[in-house]
Amino acid sequence: MSMGLVSEIALVSVFRRRSSCRNPARIANAAAFVQALVAFGLVFVPSAFARDRLSIVGSSTVFPFATVVAERFSLSKGVAPPVIEATGTGGGFKLFCKGTGANTPDITNASARMKVSQLALCRKNGVDKVIEVAIGYDGIVVAQSLKGKPFALTLPNLYLALARQVPKEDGTLIDNPYKTWRDIDPALSALPIEVLGPPPTSGTRIAFVESVMDKGARSFPSLAALRKRNQRAFKQAAYALREDGAYIDSGENDNLIIQKLRRNPQALGIFGFSFLEQNRGILRGLSIRKGENTVAPTFDKIADGSYPIARALYFYVKAAHLERSSTLQAYVDMFLADDTMGEDGFLLDEGLIPLPPQELARVRQAVASRRAVEAQNLR
Amino acid sequence: MKESRLRRRYRAERRYRFYGKAAIAFAVCFLFFFFVAIVSRALPAFSQHEVLLRVALPDNLLKNLSTAEGEDANISEGAARRMLDAALAQELGGGGSAHERRARRALLTPLAALDLKRRVENLSASSVSSLSPSLLLPSWSLSFALSSSSERFLRAQSGGEQVADPALSDMQRDMLTALDAKGLVAKRFNLAFFTRSDSRVPSAAGIRGALLGSLWALLIAFLLAFPLGVLTAVHLEEFAPRNRLSALIEVAIYNLAAVPSIVFGLLGLVVFLNWWQLPRSAPLTGGMVLALMTLPIVVVTARSALKAVPEGIRNAGLALGASHSQTVLHHVLPQAMPGILTGAIIGMARALGETAPLLMIGMVAFIAQAPATPLDPATTLPVQIFLWADHPDPAFSSRAAAAILVMLCFLVAMNAAAVLLRQAFERKRQR
Structure with missing residues (x-):
């Protein structure tokens, strides 16, 4: 509050110097106004430090699941609903690791596992014990309009269709020459390659690149050798998507991609499984082929791990906050309850693929015993 | 020769007038198209299908209610769900397998059981004292909102179109048709x-x-930006000496008016949140950021309004012996007020539509409770539109359109207020 007082003195003295000889009433008015402002600050600001509602930040992929739990939590327990911000996984850790106390979030949601550097940041700021809670999986689908002709793709097909540079027969990298799917594999259709997907800042894009482009690129001997030799050069070669119009960056708005797919049956779109679930009347998810098998993106296939493009979802809790707040403990318990993510849980209707039962038991055990995440487990 | 030149000039005249009219017609068409598109999308959000069910209250609950010990009438969510299952089975028949129960329950919104629990608890809290126990019927007619997929099905059906929405099974579609035929479904x-x-x-x-949230944030922005802006403008225009410093300040203010709003959000994050430790996601902080954003606009418009006041008024005031500040406060400022207010309200209207700076201070969030004070977490209208437009369930895009309509009404009201205020001040001035 010393800030307010200083500014009051500064402002009042400015008014004095400027106009003291002209109009004393005006000085009084101005001073009263400034004082009113400061009083407003004095009365209101300290109450902000006592916080009874949970503060949650993090991934926009976990956001739909967290908000559903939060709403039910508040309705059934009769407490103030938690505030949930979709800051993205990275932004979430930044806020979460700023320290402990009422001005920092209690939980951060993550669509990728915590990095060692993020844990180090937490430790540096006094957030010593962080508990990791895995909540399930989310599939990433390549989808098309129901009006389009269905076909299946392999991961190398997707890599060749979307990478900025692809290897020639002799292993040297050239700019991606493929215009139609048939150019890549004669068995595919002659439609032009046109894929709508998320921008580089999106967690979906990162997961897509790490599971599809990485695996696709590794199927070529020259790139697999490069990966062994030089990780960074491999990532540069494999993770860059093409910018010649075949891959269309469509912003963070998945609904926009769905609208465009609906109008253009030739195009494909990349987004999370939950969006496919909600739009089954319009869209079809492409099957992924591996050898002789094709796997469609369905709930069961993602859950048992046979659909290859999926990622784990997590949230992270501060153990220190868990000790102090019974509300936080109740929220975490509700998230892990059978009603929420068991066989018949309501999160399954939202498109969450739950953990296998023994895995869930392990997570519950970790929360109950306050087992903090350690750097060697994250590698 | 002369004739033809004259004719050419007339033709040019007509052409220019036509261009002007065409431009207006184009703008009107565009606006009309925009409006029709939004209204047609928003309409479904303003109505909701509900189904009337007879819920039987379990015996132990009735006993609790009739002994007037209302506090004991709390029921668990599971119990409410069982009551709902029984009511649905009574209307629809069918087996009692878990699968069928779930299919029936999925016709209602996922919050139906919690809703019932809340209503039973309200009943026990309120009506017991006013009603005699004998008036309490063992069953109770209540309406419940239908789920968004049922909603879509019923709308498509009443519109006469057949859509194969895979969100509902054939059994569920038959159930909805049966409920509708019984006259239990109402819009x-x-x-x-x-x-x-x-x-x-x-x-x-x-x-x-x-x-x-929008109202609180705008109120705070107005309370901060308007007095500060007007005082700055009055000082710069009427009192400050013309020197390098005031020229520098002037340039700085004009530049600030053109700074992208996200920059003010960053400033708010660093100064208000990190340094002053103001609460995150609160309309107080949001209002302060929006005030920073509108301040230069208020200053610039207030200055031009002050400039437009004829010099003669100042001279007359001073000649009659009024002090400098009396002249300004009693004569110049009232003359300039309509212009100042218009500028301030236009600045506020811009602040109303702003999302980017609020992103930085945590107002883009899921917040399920309305703010009671400016320190409670809240979102604003444009943020809500943004969040709903990005939702996978199509029912939310119609809600986003409806929220756009509400925001447009808000904007029109603000602009109308600006016009009315200006007229009121002008009338006062003429008197």
Whole structure:
């Protein structure tokens, strides 16, 4: 509050110097106004430090699941609903690791596992014990309009269709020459390659690149050798998507991609499984082929791990906050309850693929015993 | 020779007039198209299908209610779900397998059981004291909102189109048709859209929280930006000596008016949140950021309004012996007030539509409760529109369109207020 007082003195003295000889009433008015402002600050600001509602930040992929739990939590327990911000996984850790106390979030949601550097940041700021809670999986689908002709793709097909540079027969990298799917594999259709997907800042894009482009690129001997030799050069070669119009960056708005797919049956779109679930009347998810098998993106296939493009979802809790707040403990318990993510849980209707039962038991055990995440487990 | 030149000039004249009219017609068409598109999308959000069910209250609950010990009438969510299952089975028949129970329950919104629990608890809290126990019937007619997929099916059916929405099974479609045939399904005005805050269930989602958040933030922005802006403008225009410093300040203010709004958000994050430790996601902080953003606009418009006041008024005031500040406060400022207010309200209207700076201070969030004070977490209308437009359930895009309509009404009201205020001041001035 010393800030307010200083500014009051500064402002009042400015008014004095400027106009003291002209109009004393005006000085009084101005001073009263400034004082009113400061009083407003004095009365209101300290109450902000006592916080009874949970503060949650993090991934926009976990956001739909967290908000559903939060709403039910508040309705059934009769407490103030938690505030949930979709800051993205990275932004979430930044806020979460700023320290402990009422001005920092209690939980951060993550669509990728915590990095060692993020844990180090937490430790540096006094957030010593962080508990990791895995909540399930989310599939990433390549989808098309129901009006389009269905076909299946392999991961190398997707890599060749979307990478900025692809290897020639002799292993040297050239700019991606493929215009139609048939150019890549004669068995595919002659439609032009046109894929709508998320921008580089999106967690979906990162997961897509790490599971599809990485695996696709590794199927070529020259790139697999490069990966062994030089990780960074491999990532540069494999993770860059093409910018010649075949891959269309469509912003963070998945609904926009769905609208465009609906109008253009030739195009494909990349987004999370939950969006496919909600739009089954319009869209079809492409099957992924591996050898002789094709796997469609369905709930069961993602859950048992046979659909290859999926990622784990997590949230992270501060153990220190868990000790102090019974509300936080109740929220975490509700998230892990059978009603929420068991066989018949309501999160399954939202498109969450739950953990296998023994895995869930392990997570519950970790929360109950306050087992903090350690750097060697994250590698 | 002369004739033809004259004719050419007339032709040019007519052509220019036509261009002007065409431009206006184009703008009107565009506006009309925009408006029709939004209204047609928003309409479904203003109505909601509800189904009337007879819920039987379990014996132990009735006993609790009739002994007037209302506090004991709390029921668990599971018990409420069983009551709901029984009521649905009574209307629809069918087996009692878990699968069938779930299929029936999925016709209602996912919050139906919690809703019933709340209503039973309200009943026990309120009516017991006023009603005699004998008036309590063992069953109770209540209406429940239908889920968004049922909603889509019923709308498509009443529109005469056949859509194969895979969100519903054939059995569920037959159930809905049966309920409709019994006359238990009614279409109501969706009052919840105005009385409730954000929710993950479309039928329970409303704009109250966002509207209140916008009001609080704008109020704070106005209280800060208007006095500060007008005082700055008066000082710069009427009192400050013309020197390098005032020229520098002037340039700085004009530059500030052109700074992208996200920069003010960053400033708010660093100064208000990190340094002053103001609460995150609160309309107080949001209002302060919006005030920073509108301040230069207020200063610039207030200065031009002051400049437009004829010099003669100042001279007359001074010649009659009024002090400098008396002249300004009693004569110049009232003359300039209509212009100042218009500028301030236009600045506020811009602040109303702003999302980017609020992103940095945590107001882009899921907040299911309306703010009671400016320190409670809240979102604003444009943020709510942004969040709903990005939702996978199509029912939310119609809610986003409806929220756009509400925001447009808000904007029109603000602009109308600007016009009315200006007229009022002008009338006062003429008197």
